[in-house]
Amino acid sequence: MSIDHIAVLGGGAWGTALANVAASGARRVTLWGRDGAYIEAIRATGENTLFLPGARLAASVAPTSRLADVRDAGALILAVPAQALRAVARDLTAIVRDDIPVITCAKGIEQTTGLFMSEVLADVLPRAYPMVLSGPSFAADVAAGLPTAVVLAAADALRAAALAEELSGPAFRVYHGNDVRGVEIGGAAKNVLAIACGIVVGRRLGESARAALVARGFAELTRFARANGGRPETLMGLSGLGDLVLTASSPQSRNFAFGEALGRGVTVAQAMGAGKLIEGALTAPVLAAKARAKGIDMPVASAVDAVIGGRLSVDRAIEALMMRPIKSET
Amino acid sequence: MSIDHIAVLGGGAWGTALANVAASGARRVTLWGRDGAYIEAIRATGENTLFLPGARLAASVAPTSRLADVRDAGALILAVPAQALRAVARDLTAIVRDDIPVITCAKGIEQTTGLFMSEVLADVLPRAYPMVLSGPSFAADVAAGLPTAVVLAAADALRAAALAEELSGPAFRVYHGNDVRGVEIGGAAKNVLAIACGIVVGRRLGESARAALVARGFAELTRFARANGGRPETLMGLSGLGDLVLTASSPQSRNFAFGEALGRGVTVAQAMGAGKLIEGALTAPVLAAKARAKGIDMPVASAVDAVIGGRLSVDRAIEALMMRPIKSET
Numbered sequence: 137m138s139i140d141h142i143a144v145l146g147g148g149a150w151g152t153a154l155a156n157v158a159a160s161g162a163r164r165v166t167l168w169g170r171d172g173a174y175i176e177a178i179r180a181t182g183e184n185t186l187f188l189p190g191a192r193l194a195a196s197v198a199p200t201s202r203l204a205d206v207r208d209a210g211a212l213i214l215a216v217p218a219q220a221l222r223a224v225a226r227d228l229t230a231i232v233r234d235d236i237p238v239i240t241c242a243k244g245i246e247q248t249t250g251l252f253m254s255e256v257l258a259d260v261l262p263r264a265y266p267m268v269l270s271g272p273s274f275a276a277d278v279a280a281g282l283p284t285a286v287v288l289a290a291a292d293a294l295r296a297a298a299l300a301e302e303l304s305g306p307a308f309r310v311y312h313g314n315d316v317r318g319v320e321i322g323g324a325a326k327n328v329l330a331i332a333c334g335i336v337v338g339r340r341l342g343e344s345a346r347a348a349l350v351a352r353g354f355a356e357l358t359r360f361a362r363a364n365g366g367r368p369e370t371l372m373g374l375s376g377l378g379d380l381v382l383t384a385s386s387p388q389s390r391n392f393a394f395g396e397a398l399g400r401g402v403t404v405a406q407a408m409g410a411g412k413l414i415e416g417a418l419t420a421p422v423l424a425a426k427a428r429a430k431g432i433d434m435p436v437a438s439a440v441d442a443v444i445g446g447r448l449s450v451d452r453a454i455e456a457l458m459m460r461p462i463k464s465e466t
Numbered sequence: 467m468s469i470d471h472i473a474v475l476g477g478g479a480w481g482t483a484l485a486n487v488a489a490s491g492a493r494r495v496t497l498w499g500r501d502g503a504y505i506e507a508i509r510a511t512g513e514n515t516l517f518l519p520g521a522r523l524a525a526s527v528a529p530t531s532r533l534a535d536v537r538d539a540g541a542l543i544l545a546v547p548a549q550a551l552r553a554v555a556r557d558l559t560a561i562v563r564d565d566i567p568v569i570t571c572a573k574g575i576e577q578t579t580g581l582f583m584s585e586v587l588a589d590v591l592p593r594a595y596p597m598v599l600s601g602p603s604f605a606a607d608v609a610a611g612l613p614t615a616v617v618l619a620a621a622d623a624l625r626a627a628a629l630a631e632e633l634s635g636p637a638f639r640v641y642h643g644n645d646v647r648g649v650e651i652g653g654a655a656k657n658v659l660a661i662a663c664g665i666v667v668g669r670r671l672g673e674s675a676r677a678a679l680v681a682r683g684f685a686e687l688t689r690f691a692r693a694n695g696g697r698p699e700t701l702m703g704l705s706g707l708g709d710l711v712l713t714a715s716s717p718q719s720r721n722f723a724f725g726e727a728l729g730r731g732v733t734v735a736q737a738m739g740a741g742k743l744i745e746g747a748l749t750a751p752v753l754a755a756k757a758r759a760k761g762i763d764m765p766v767a768s769a770v771d772a773v774i775g776g777r778l779s780v781d782r783a784i785e786a787l788m789m790r791p792i793k794s795e796t
Contacts, residue, residue, distance in 0.1 A: 272677030282672035283788040285681075287795050309678075309788075311795040342612035343716050347602035348639075351615075351708030358702070372688070373795045377707070378681030385715045386673050458613040458639075465617050465641040465703045 139302055140164060143206035144213045145224055147175055147199065149187040149275035150241060151215030157278060157308045158213065159194035166209060167193075172201040191279035203227055211237040211299060213269070217413055218244025218324070221253060225260040237299055238264040239288065243323030243379075244419040250426055252324070252364075254316050267296060268316050270323035271374035272382035274389075278308055285309040287374045289319040311374060318366030322376030325360060327416030328423050329353035330383035331395035331440045332457065335450060338399020345458060349436065350384050352457075356434040360423070363432050391416035398443065398450055417444050469540035469632055470494060475554055477505055477529065479517040479605035480571060481545030487608060487638045488543065489524035496539060497523075502531040521609035533557055541567040541629060543599070547743055548574025548654070551583060555590040567629055568594040569618065573653030573709075574749040580756055582654070582694075584646050597626060598646050600653035601704035602712035604719075608638055615639040617704045619649040641704060648700030651691040652709060657746030658753050659683035660713035661725035661770045662787065665780060668729020675788060679766065680714050682787075686764040690753070693762050721746035728773060728780055747774050 140163060144155040147169030155167040169175045178184050179199040182192055193199070206212060212232065216224050221242050232238065238261060240253040251259065257266040271286030278284050288303070288310050290296035296312040304310040313319065332353060336346050357380065358371045370376060383389040387396065394414045397407040408417065424441035427434040439456055442448035448456075470493060474485040477499030485497040499505040508514050509529040512522055523529070536542060542562065546554050551572050562568065568591060570583040581589065587596040601616030608614050618633070618640050620626035626642040634640040643649065662683060666676050687710065688701045700706060713719040717726065724744045727737040738747065754771035757764040769786055772778035778786075 272681070273674050274672070277672040277674040280672070283675040283678070284672070285674075285678035313795045342604070342607040342610070342614070343712055343718065344603045344607040344615075345613040347708045347712035348613070348615035348704060350711045351602070351702070351704050354707055355702060370795070372681070372685060372702070374678060374681050376681075377684055378677045381680045381711055381715075382673055382677035385711075388673065465643045465700075 138298075139210035141166070141209045142211050142213065143168060143209035144215055145206065146215035147171075147178060147184065148215065149184070151213075152178070152184040152188045152191070152193070153275040153278040154213055154215055154241070155197045156191065156194045157305055158303060159196045160305045162196045165194070165197045166205050167197050167199045168203060168206055169199070169201055175199045175201045188275055188279055203231060207231050211239065211302075212264075213239045213241065215241045218242040218253060218415055219247060219418055221256050222246065222260055225257060228261060232261055232264045234263045235265050237267055237290070237295070239267040239269050239299075241269045242415075243270060243327050244415045245324050245422045245426070247418055247422050250422050252317065252320050254320055265290070265295070266316070267299065268320045269310075270319045270379065272378040274382070274386075276388070281307050283307050283309070285311060285374055285378070287311045287313055287319055289313045289316045291316060313370060315367045315370040317364060318361050318370030319375040321361040321364060321366045322357065322371050322379060324419050325357040325423060325437065326376065326380040326383050327391045328420045328437045328440050329357060329380060330389055330391040331398070331416045331420065332436045333384035334392040334395020334397075335399040335443070335454065336457075337392075338396035339450070339454060341454070341458070346384070349457065350380060353384070353436045354380060356432075356436055360427055360432050360434060363430050364426075390414055401450075404444055404446065416440070420444050468628075471496070471539045472541050472543065473498060473536035473539035474543045474545055475536065476545035477501075477508060477514065478545065479514070481543075482508070482514040482518045482523070483521070483605040483608040484543055484545055484571070485527045486521065486524045487635055488633060489526045490635045492526045495524070495527045496535050497527050497529045498533060498536055499529070499531055505529045505531045518605055518609055533561060537561050541569065542594075543569045543571065545571045548572040548583060548745055549577060549748055551586050552576065552590055555587060558591060562591055562594045564593045565595050567597055567620070567625070569597040569599050569629075571599045572745075573600060573657050574745045575654050575752045575756070577748055577752050580752050582647065582650050584650055595620070595625070596646070597629065598650045599640075600649045600709065602708040604712070604716075606718070611637050613637050613639070615641060615704055615708070617641045617643055617649055619643045619646045621646060643700060645697045645700040647694060648691050648696030649705040651694060651696045652687065652701050652706030654749050655687040655690060655753060655767065656706065656710040656713050657721045658750045658767045658770050659687060659710060660719055660721040661728070661746045661750065662766045663714035664722040664725020664727075665729040665773070665783065666787075667722075668726035669780070669784060671784070671788070676714070679787065680710060683714070683766045684710060686762075686766055690757055690762050690764060693760050694756075720744055731780075734774055734776065746770070750774050
């Protein structure tokens with residue numbers, strides 16, 4: 137391996153799982169989290185009992201809450217939520233060296249600015265080299281050593297390929313590409329569509345209805361990506377289609393579970409109040425706004441946004457999604 | 467409505483469900499099946515207790531085993547398996563009038579000839595007007611009045627649109643298109659890919675692995691369609707993506723359930739022997755052969771074909787599918 141020290145920032149389930157795969161070959165991995173007591177518990181028990189119970193932390197992973205410990209890492213993996221990316225990136229400004237790969241894993245769009253994740257990085261950390269990691273991957277699957285395929289994108293495909301090879305293991309397969317925008321849009325938009333799928337399932341409308349919604353949702357996701365500089369073929373891959381399929385059918389996905397609760401009649405406030413972060417709920421308003429601004433037709437995302445914003449009942453949303461006028465399919 | 471009599475040929479779950487939706491507005495519908503005793507039981511009980519239990523047959527649906535009863539129908543819907551299409555079409559040669567719409571619903575490729583369903587129709591019933599109905603739709607969902615969206619394709623989009631409108635109801639939405647080849651390939655290929663997804667799930671490889679396989683499977687399905695005259699955007703719709711999503715995630719799908727059994731270690735002969743028709747198992751060899759003949763890379767379909775043909779163990783197939791060399795995604 138050419139990078140002997142990788143830092144993962146964010147001690148949630150995904151950050152912990154990524155730290156373990158990055159530690160293959162006994163590579164030194166620093167796992168940083170802001171909350172000292174929480175990180176100390178991970179260090180002391182050798183396990184993230186709160187978010188990834190049952191998975192032993194690899195021996196070469198060192199949990200820390202001191203940001204200075206990531207300073208000499210050869211690559212930084214930012215496994216923090218979309219709305220937290222700016223704050224963490226800002227904290228890194230004094231630390232990152234020129235041209236160091238900074239990989240964001242967040243699947244969302246910044247609410248306050250409408251910026252995509254790589255744009256937030258470029259804004260706050262212009263000296264770093266931004267990359268995006270996305271794709272269908274439950275942290276629990278990765279931690280259990282089950283086969284998983286994700287995609288790492290950077291403007292320079294060769295740099296993406298080199299780092300993808302560093303991070304790949306026998307079960308964790310990292311493909312590479314250079315369509316940064318397409319990959320990050322796939323991750324962000326699928327979380328919003330997963331909420332719609334959850335609503336349909338929660339309302340017991342059947343699997344046929346959910347499948348039709350996935351097909352329509354995929355079409356609007358691809359439209360949005362194309363209008364924002366992403367390539368349709370990227371969206372047909374792991375980030376986009378693959379991730380949509382995973383998130384849109386599994387209660388393991390928080391976004392799907394949130395939608396399912398709404399479909400069962402739970403209020404938005406109650407469904408939100410469970411304390412878990414719902415990336416899709418935070419991204420829905422800004423995704424819908426960006427679509428409107430560019431005149432992109434996104435009925436599914438717009439309906440999700442309106443339901444979350446309290447402007448549309450779940451029943452009316454379902455009616456709008458399922459009972460639209462018949463027309464040509466394409 | 468402009469067609470006051472529609473005939474549905476095939477008294478399985480799908481034929482029965484379609485007969486009911488075609489009967490909306492009290493339209494006369496003839497439901498034909500070859501087996502007189504079986505059809506008589508449906509007629510006597512007003513229900514297809516064997517394949518669609520719990521769904522009352524609409525009052526205007528007349529079950530029959532006399533083929534002559536379909537003679538004056540304004541459209542024929544052929545809800546028979548792919549490998550049975552030729553025989554039923556042949557029986558119709560003396561009956562169909564010129565230019566009558568004949569809609570095939572089979573999701574497969576003819577094994578003995580390698581012909582697509584519309585090609586079989588053109589071969590046997592050249593005087594009829596061929597159409598294809600496909601998309602994500604469990605008969606039980608349609609029978610229960612749950613929202614379902616399918617696509618009807620014909621070379622003439624206007625004719626497809628007119629008939630789609632005739633067949634559509636408030637819950638059963640029939641979109642239309644003119645990409646006959648794309649629509650029929652979507653239906654045929656997804657059944658093969660669903661077997662692969664079942665294998666992965668049966669082997670307990672996790673949902674992330676299944677999602678990655680769907681994404682890769684979709685890519686090869688699209689490649690195959692493009693090389694055979696289908697349009698990629700069709701495959702991104704209901705037939706193709708939508709149907710793949712449905713079939714690849716639900717034990718309600720026989721193809722998925724067959725694959726799941728293989729994944730759990732059941733032999734091909736045992737899994738086949740359950741007596742249910744597995745369209746994907748019959749289509750896999752001919753799909754793989756057609757792909758080879760045109761030099762189209764279809765690793766997933768080829769692996770399914772090899773497993774069914776006894777030339778590859780399930781474990782080796784999984785290895786081949788999941789552990790391929792890392793490369794660029796697109």
